[in-house]
Amino acid sequence: MPKIHFDDDKMHEECGVFGVWNCADASAVVALGLHALQHRGQEATGIVSFDGNRFHSHRGLGLVGENFSDARVIARLPGTRSIGHNRYATTGETVLRNVQPLYADFEFGGFAVAHNGNLTNANTLHKALVRRGCLFQSTTDSEVFIHLIAISLYSTVLDRLIDALKQVVGAYSLIALSDQALMGVRDPLGVRPLILGRITSADGSPAWVLSSETCALDIVGAEFVRDVDPGEIVVIDDRGVHSIKPFGREKPRFCVFEYIYFARPDSIVEGMPVYAARKRIGAELALESPVEADVVVPVPDSGVPSAMGYAAQSGIPFELGIIRNHYVGRTFIEPTDSIRHLGVKLKHSANKPILEGKRVILVDDSIVRGTTSKKIVEMVRAAGAAEVHMRISSPPTTHSCFYGIDTPERSKLLAAQHNVAEMAELIGVDSLAFISIDGLYRALNHEGRNGDQPQYCDACMTGEYPIALTDLAEIQSRQLSLLAERS
Ligand code: SF4
Structure with a gap:
């Protein structure tokens, strides 16, 4: 089915x-x-x-x-x-x-x-x-x-x-x-x-x-x-x-993406509470990429702590402008072709009174293909937002992960194919900004990325893979067949 x-x-x-x-x-x-x-x-x-x-x-x-x-x-x-x-x-x-x-x-x-x-x-x-x-x-x-x-x-x-x-x-x-x-x-x-x-x-x-x-x-x-x-x-x-x-x-x-998205926010990883780390990343993002707006809205759930950090740093009110339905799993059986277009709306809905007529800053953790981001932006605009600015709490995902994280091949990663201005146009936002790699490291209590001595694995954002990819062709082919199996 x-x-x-x-x-x-x-x-x-x-x-x-x-x-x-x-x-x-x-x-x-x-x-x-x-x-x-x-x-x-x-x-x-x-x-x-x-x-x-x-x-x-x-x-x-x-x-x-x-x-x-x-x-x-x-x-x-x-x-x-x-x-x-x-x-x-x-x-x-x-x-x-x-x-x-x-x-x-x-x-x-x-x-x-x-x-x-x-x-x-x-x-x-x-x-x-x-x-x-x-x-x-x-x-x-x-x-x-x-x-x-x-x-x-x-x-x-x-x-x-x-x-x-x-x-x-x-x-x-x-x-x-x-x-x-x-x-x-x-x-x-x-x-x-x-x-x-x-x-x-x-x-x-x-x-x-x-x-x-x-x-x-x-x-x-x-x-x-x-x-x-x-x-x-x-x-x-x-x-x-x-x-x-x-x-x-x-x-x-250590995988820096554990702090951005993978780990549960109430976990403490490598001595650092994930929730606090995400808020600091959001605050750093606000310092790096400010924009005049009326509300800061997270894309739930993973965007919530960084949106809180962004709101606190910028002084712009934090609002739940998108509500997530927690009772839908990863998939939903599609009874007829006629509801195919509902897609993202089964999981997220716009909180219209919060968004109507407002200049909205949407905060999310990452953009992979950009398909969901585009639909969420359409939904926020349809709810009456006057402007939509997107802020992302990770640097652009330009490379696939081969260390146990399921990512599409590079050609499907939006940031591997387009610059930020092009991505903004494709997603349909008034402005788009990602936290810089140095900003991310600063938020994690470091002095920025230390040149060729980085403190984390950040290969999906930099292309610098710290562990030899001996069987790269085979790993890519297995990842492709898994993605095909799930699509
Ligand atoms: S490439 Fe490194 S940082 Fe990116 S998800 Fe994989 S392990 Fe984490």
């Missing part, structure tokens, strides 16, 4: 991972954690638990609530150790065999892995592994870890994992569960996030949590302990938490 896709004009979040060790009702706790991380992936979800003797798993397409709200499903995932994954596919089709955590039985016992990010040499490794006789069950690059661990000549699980990690290139955070330990890993540049938390039980014994974001800690009654460091492996077992750093030291390059 044809569907209307709403969010096809956004960079899509990658995936979310969550795991617990030494926790009563571990799988119920993981389901709650995954629920809090639902914004990081809505296509599929899964949990693998260990009960001291056996591993148990449940994986399914759809949302966490659709898969894990039935107590009978959770009851089939017993044990005090459990890991889970929310998937928004960046490689591999959206089919059950690609849903994580992936699980395999090795000579040393069972092993489950859940991975967030993208391996940029997965195709090269895949070919080499197939030549050695490895039989792949899925088309996701995460399965490469399973086979590299299987063929490793080291004896312990940890040594095999390190051996595998030393062969992969990419941006990733992963969590893994063996019968001996829960493990969490961040890539050497720390592009993707991972944090450690702790739940203190009634008897005082700690349960440990690994999560993509801090926003998942509250819901399970956990406290934040620390970020897992770039290039660090955290091993949690019956003796406690151990840290291993098997890679050489590299300058971290």
